[in-house]
Amino acid sequence: MDKESSENAKNYWRANIKLLISLLCVWFVVSFGFGILLRDLLDTIQFFGFKLGFWFAQQGSIYVFVALIFIYARSMKRLEKRFGFDD
Numbered sequence: 001m002d003k004e005s006s007e008n009a010k011n012y013w014r015a016n017i018k019l020l021i022s023l024l025c026v027w028f029v030v031s032f033g034f035g036i037l038l039r040d041l042l043d044t045i046q047f048f049g050f051k052l053g054f055w056f057a058q059q060g061s062i063y064v065f066v067a068l069i070f071i072y073a074r075s076m077k078r079l080e081k082r083f084g085f086d087d
Helices: 005-035 052-083
Strands: none
Touching: 005 052
């Protein structure tokens, strides 16, 4: 592996880790923050007939997690294309 491709691979990996950390932060905020820490505050808001804190703890964090999977897949395709690792 030459120096240029090695540098490209390092940059690709760095971008991948940055993306993963940002998506995991979103997941943490939604699942732990909204479902546990801010539950009492969010329970003052009604969402489809449920208290919002309860909804995030039971369903919302799962929906966000599934959305994050699709966002990650789409973002990885873009990253692979940008760094020349696409199929």
